[in-house]
Amino acid sequence: MANLEQLFQEACQKNDVEGVKSLNSKHPNLLDEIIKACQRSEDPLLITACLPGSLEAAKEMARLWPQLASIKNQRGETTMHLLSTDGDARMVRIFGENNRELCLEVDNSLMIPLHRAALEGDSDVIRALVSICPESLEKLTSNGETALHLAVKKSRSDAFQALVDEAKSHRKEHLFTWKDKEGNTVLHLATLNKLKQIVELLIRENSNRRIMIRINTVNKQGQTALQLCNANSQDSVFKEIGWIIQRAVAQQSPQLPDAGSANVSWNQTRWPIETRNVLLMVVVTIAAAFFTVTCNLPDSFLKEDTLADCLAVKTLHADKDDVLSKLPTVVYVMIFNSAGFLTSMFAILLLVWPLRFRTFVLFLVICTAIVYILLVDEIMPKFDVKVGKSSISSNGLVWSLALALILFGMSVLSMGKFTLSFWRFIICLRRNRTNRRGNNLEDLLEITAT
Template identity: 30%
Template sequence: MDILFQASHRGDVEELQELLAKNPLILYQVPFMSAQNPLHFASAAGHLEFAKKILELKPEFARQLNEDGYSPIHLASANGHADIVREVIKVDSNICRLEGGDGRTPLHLAVLGGKVDVISEMLAACEGCLEDLTMQKETALHLAVRHYQLASLRVLLDWSKQIRKEEILNMKDEHGNTILHLAVWKKQRQAKVNAVNKSGLTALDLLLIFPSEAGDREIQDILQSAGATKAQNLNSTTCYSSANLDPPSNSCRSKDLIDFFRFHEGRDSPSDVRTTLLVIAVLVAAATYQVGISPPGDVWQEDDQGLVAGTSILATRNVVSYILLVSCNSIGFNVSLSMIYTLTKKFPLQTELQVCIFALYMTFNTAVAATSPESTRAFTIAFTSVLPTVVPLSFLLLRKFRVIERIISIFRIQRGN
């Protein structure tokens, strides 16, 4: 048996053939004599031809663990022998996910050793091994960051994006750390920990401005240990003291909040803006529709002394207030319908959507006209009928007027210069 292991150490295929000729059962006797097999030695030393011969004769050796709990592919991966890894994978691609004695897979060992060729070989054969965890619930990405293996990290990130498994970046180890937590802790991203967003805020600013119920102190300590500071300290302007880490003052906090939530053309995508506008328009339509079908003060319940059941009580007691209410409410309702139509103009099922909007418009106008007394009904019907045409035209004119105003202001500035 020692002669067989010595031959595997040297990668001597001819000697292996001689040993097999003398004892055809020698490979079958190995499991009874040792936890290691010749493939372990050949894989560790990088003897490709010897490894291929052993795999041809005894493919089950590929899964055998030695005394340390490692298989041949573990040893080949740790030593960067991509060609042997490729041959072992041919036996079974899932062998890449074989756990060693400490829970580490061959991919984990390749990452720790910075063996990028082996990493690519295994991920190409078995994408799932990217999600395998150690006993500490660490992914290969965690190990790359923790042990400063930047080359391995780049390959893993490229593969994560290529196979569309970016969610693995948010996986946490047993301590609840993502790879970002580890990167900050290791100070590998210290140069960017004070980067400001489009609102001029650093990560520490956001943490102090938007406190949560738990974990803030720990995150703050991590950021500060990596050299994090506030945006105002970076710019040498003091809205609050740079000598301490107290939360910003109320005036500074309010200013940051307003600027953070304000619309930013470069930051907010058209899709987000359209969604927000559509939500606002629907809310306005719902609110104004409710007022239209159920006017404030309710309606008369029965005919009595010239009063007609179903008409607005407010209209009979204060005509001016009622007309003002109906006018403003109808404007809000029609503007919101116009916004909904504009924002959904190229949506699918356009015909059905327009039918819904028209039905909503007719229901609203019918309800408003029905609750209006005789004295205001003509005005109500005329006003609500004209609005659908007037609203788009009025906004078109307003936009043109604003453009003209800007042109005039630019002209005046140029003349002043």
């Protein structure tokens, strides 16, 4: 059998596809003999046979004997582990596409092939493995480490960038908050290893809401990433990283904007988490109040003479100047109530958007808004308001005026803030001008005295 095994290896190493097929057809028990040889060997025969340049032979082997790739050596490594360590992305794709479960096989250290690729820093292999099996990003080693932890520990910047890209594309942003057995996140490890580039990358991506990190997370020693920098403040690199993190902490936000970034995402909140929670509670209460008012509208609004006339004739004729004066009270109530309700819904979305469960909240807000619209349609009397040749339904009038009221209110508040800032600027200019005149007068008196 030794000669047969040798012939098999030579055929694979020479990329002799026909030789592999011939051996398989001539020796029905070839697979059993190869499996026994793999179990005796330190490395699986499949990897020793498929050296670089034997791509076609490897494809044929994967087709004929897919079970060979699952055989482990004494260290618990499969062919996929060894391919990932060697950085052979093409072979990884071949075997992974035939059997994706190979990407989740663990060795004696509970490492999967992606962990090996992260340690070696091969970004092509990382992308190949994740594209085949995205859930491998969440697998942990015996020390509770993800592939992200391993790439940072080994200072593999290219591998870490590839893992960041794959985590974003597969919506696994939460991985950046995971801790190893020492309680360290990737931000802790990047700080400890003085990897300024990775720290900047984490903060920049987090500021754009592409990933999620918590800068104030403590490890098992009770230290945050910033405290690690402060403890090593004599080191210039630690000092630079500390400045980066300190500027991020100053934002008092769950997301950490990059210090050199001029653009901030529109949904970035500048409030501390406690303030945002209080605001969210207040806004939800106000929205519930508006909704309750709509559900329990007083019957007195439905008994007005103007409303009765509207219901009778179905059309309310009015001039441009007195159209609002002829509307029933229920219309005004629904305009202001709808404006307040819609503004509250928008505020809720703005406050919860940076959080992980924003999709769930968005669904609830949409459902609540639909129910509210149906209630308004049910409560509002059905009539048309005709001004000249133009006419609009009662529901259309309510929603149009509610939106106009929201825009008008926001514009007034924005202009008020702008006017206040402009007025402060004018006062500052006048104060500087007065001080300059005073200084000139003092200089003139000194010259005259001289």
